[in-house]
Amino acid sequence: MSTRSLVMGLLGLFLITLVFQTFYIVDQRQQAIVVAFGDPVRVVNPPGRSEAGLNLKIPFVEQVIKLDRRNIALEADKEEIITAGQERLVVDAFIRYRISDPLQFYRTLRDETTATDRIERLVNSSLRQVLGSANSTDIISGRRAQLMQQAKLDVDQRARASRLGIQVIDLRIKRADLPAQNREAVFRRMSTSRQQVAAQLRAQGEQKKREIIAQADKEVAITLATAREQSGQTTGEGDALRTRIFASSFGKDPSFAAFFRSMQAYEASLADGQTTLVLSPDSAFFRYFERGPTGR
Amino acid sequence: MPWNDNANPGPWGSPSGDDKRDPPRRPSGGGGGGGPRGPGGPDFNAGFDRLSQRLRDLMGGPGGQPRRGLIPVVAGVAFALWAASGVYVVQPNEQAIVMTFGAYSRSETPGLRYHLPAPIERVEKVPVTSLKRTDVGGAGSDAESTAASQMLTGDEQIIDVDFSVTWRVSDAARYLFATRDPEDAVKDVAESAMREVVGKTQLQPIISTGRGQVQQQTAELMQRTLDAWGAGISIVEVQIRSAGPPSEVVAAFREVNNAQQDADSAENEANTYRNRVINEAKGDAARITQAAQAYREQAVREATGEASRFNQIYTEYRRAPGVTRDRLYIETMQRILQNSNKVVIDAKGATAPIILPPDVFRPKSQPAPQIEVGPAQPQPQTQPKSAQ
Numbered sequence A: 001m002s003t004r005s006l007v008m009g010l011l012g013l014f015l016i017t018l019v020f021q022t023f024y025i026v027d028q029r030q031q032a033i034v035v036a037f038g039d040p041v042r043v044v045n046p047p048g049r050s051e052a053g054l055n056l057k058i059p060f061v062e063q064v065i066k067l068d069r070r071n072i073a074l075e076a077d078k079e080e081i082i083t084a085g086q087e088r089l090v091v092d093a094f095i096r097y098r099i100s101d102p103l104q105f106y107r108t109l110r111d112e113t114t115a116t117d118r119i120e121r122l123v124n125s126s127l128r129q130v131l132g133s134a135n136s137t138d139i140i141s142g143r144r145a146q147l148m149q150q151a152k153l154d155v156d157q158r159a160r161a162s163r164l165g166i167q168v169i170d171l172r173i174k175r176a177d178l179p180a181q182n183r184e185a186v187f188r189r190m191s192t193s194r195q196q197v198a199a200q201l202r203a204q205g206e207q208k209k210r211e212i213i214a215q216a217d218k219e220v221a222i223t224l225a226t227a228r229e230q231s232g233q234t235t236g237e238g239d240a241l242r243t244r245i246f247a248s249s250f251g252k253d254p255s256f257a258a259f260f261r262s263m264q265a266y267e268a269s270l271a272d273g274q275t276t277l278v279l280s281p282d283s284a285f286f287r288y289f290e291r292g293p294t295g296r
Numbered sequence B: 001m002p003w004n005d006n007a008n009p010g011p012w013g014s015p016s017g018d019d020k021r022d023p024p025r026r027p028s029g030g031g032g033g034g035g036p037r038g039p040g041g042p043d044f045n046a047g048f049d050r051l052s053q054r055l056r057d058l059m060g061g062p063g064g065q066p067r068r069g070l071i072p073v074v075a076g077v078a079f080a081l082w083a084a085s086g087v088y089v090v091q092p093n094e095q096a097i098v099m100t101f102g103a104y105s106r107s108e109t110p111g112l113r114y115h116l117p118a119p120i121e122r123v124e125k126v127p128v129t130s131l132k133r134t135d136v137g138g139a140g141s142d143a144e145s146t147a148a149s150q151m152l153t154g155d156e157q158i159i160d161v162d163f164s165v166t167w168r169v170s171d172a173a174r175y176l177f178a179t180r181d182p183e184d185a186v187k188d189v190a191e192s193a194m195r196e197v198v199g200k201t202q203l204q205p206i207i208s209t210g211r212g213q214v215q216q217q218t219a220e221l222m223q224r225t226l227d228a229w230g231a232g233i234s235i236v237e238v239q240i241r242s243a244g245p246p247s248e249v250v251a252a253f254r255e256v257n258n259a260q261q262d263a264d265s266a267e268n269e270a271n272t273y274r275n276r277v278i279n280e281a282k283g284d285a286a287r288i289t290q291a292a293q294a295y296r297e298q299a300v301r302e303a304t305g306e307a308s309r310f311n312q313i314y315t316e317y318r319r320a321p322g323v324t325r326d327r328l329y330i331e332t333m334q335r336i337l338q339n340s341n342k343v344v345i346d347a348k349g350a351t352a353p354i355i356l357p358p359d360v361f362r363p364k365s366q367p368a369p370q371i372e373v374g375p376a377q378p379q380p381q382t383q384p385k386s387a388q
Helices: A002-022 A102-109 A112-132 A136-142 A144-161 A180-250 A254-270 A284-291 B002-007 B010-016 B022-032 B044-059 B070-084 B143-149 B172-177 B182-199 B203-207 B211-229 B247-319 B321-338
Strands: A023-026 A030-036 A039-044 A053-056 A062-068 A072-075 A079-082 A088-099 A166-177 A276-279 B087-090 B094-100 B103-108 B111-114 B121-127 B132-136 B150-152 B158-169 B233-244 B341-344
Touching: A002 A023, A023 A030, A030 A102, A039 A102, A062 A102, A072 A112, A072 B182, A079 A112, A088 A112, A088 A136, A088 A144, A088 B182, A102 A112, A112 A144, A112 A166, A136 A144, A136 A166, A144 A166, A144 B182, A166 B150, A166 B182, A166 B211, A180 A254, A180 B158, A180 B247, A254 B247, A254 B321, A284 B321, B087 B094, B094 B172, B103 B172, B121 B172, B132 B182, B143 B158, B150 B182, B158 B182, B158 B203, B158 B211, B182 B211, B182 B233, B203 B211, B203 B233, B211 B233, B247 B321
Parallel strands: A276 B341
Antiparallel strands: A023 A053, A030 A039, A030 A062, A072 A088, A079 A088, A088 A166, B087 B111, B094 B103, B094 B121, B132 B158, B150 B158, B158 B233
């Protein structure tokens, strides 16, 4: 009875172990290499094939090594690169890769830690080469996309040549900045260029101010001169009319007009009480005063 | 007691929720009766004893073999609990991805759903409609965030750009399976794309009018990149929170603003001056022309008046010219002499210059002292005469 249950128990244990040794699960996110005595025999669920799920292997003989099947990020160390124009740039890039050939990957790199190391070196050297042959302007603005593409292809090619079993999906430059000592120079240049703009703005303001004032002064002068012109004309008209009126009137008897006008003028100019007259008794006014009632 | 493991639904029922626990319990109730569910309180112990007794009866007595009929029941309950553990709820903002032995099998929409229980099927829920936000730069003033936000522009100036990316999962399966660390990927791509776009743009537009364009271009570039990876992520918006010159050169940039203000105020001053001066001049001009018109009117009217007076006098004069002439003369002289200081000197035969006292020349309007003038010379006949 107890021997039987022992045998039953051992058998059960063996069966369970057998099940676990026979079936294995490959997640959608994973791919697997089946290894027999250290020798890779086949891959399961590599990119391009859908074999995720429950899979079978020969129990006890075959082992399963699982690798990531997804798009994996790898950030390259920040690196100072000397461009074709001898300028220094601090470049920070990342790549996205995928294990495309798990067998190769396993043979060459074994695991992801080694892979990270190896690929990072690859990326750095590619960036050095590709960016080293370009100007900083190209890297910063002009041909950034092209250079990234070029570096990506370069890394991909080298990875293929070294049989790393990876496929580079993308390589992107995150930062391409100037090193600290160059930044100071840029800040100086920015400041001076702004100061230049400021000075120009001020000068333009002053120019405009003077223009406006000059124009205003001109308008003032013209306005006043026009007014004086009109004034002269009007005054002249008045004078002319006056002259005509007097001429037509006084012209009837010029001698009497002269006498009459003189009398008016004498009165207007002398009858104000401010004048002291020194008269001779033989003036016309004193005719009778001097010579008596006959006036002779 | 193995029975306890089955009676406690904890490990099996927990993922499925309370309401799902009841149906599997009902068959067990046939065996266990309503005992454990009965009201607690004073007769709880008694009830428990009774229950134990019945259990022992069912299992075939103390320490004995379990009864034959019990095993299928226990197994059935266990199976039912296990099967029920596959019920789950997908929230309205979620999409559920069901995997069979790790392999993608289907995706489920919101609602009450069922999957084959673990370990056959497993489910992962992804919030697809909720928006996620990734911030780049800003936040802190530490070296890392400064490094993330400072970048070079197309005209090789340095600009500080803090921005946020709003995104959502557009394809739950791709989001789960295609990319490792998708959130980090969004951030990496955001930084890279923003720098690429800023590198192609001049500084001035970024800090003023071109901001929207930079945002849009960055969003498009990010979307292109993520689509190329098949990441299942959709960029909703790139929002530049702040874009400006770094603190090292802020003063110089402010100076430009100040200069602009100064220029504007200089122009305003000039305009003020112009408005004042021109209006004054217009006023002066009006004064001048009006004065001229006044002069003209005055001259003409006065002349007309004078002429009319003359004409009328002349008409009368022609009737008696001699008399009128004399009368006019004498009347005028009278009016003149009436108001004037007068000195009548008969200088005939005078041999020496006649000296007149200065008081004689005092204007008549001033109160003159009583003048007593004696002849300077015995001969001349001096007649200083005051009107009053």
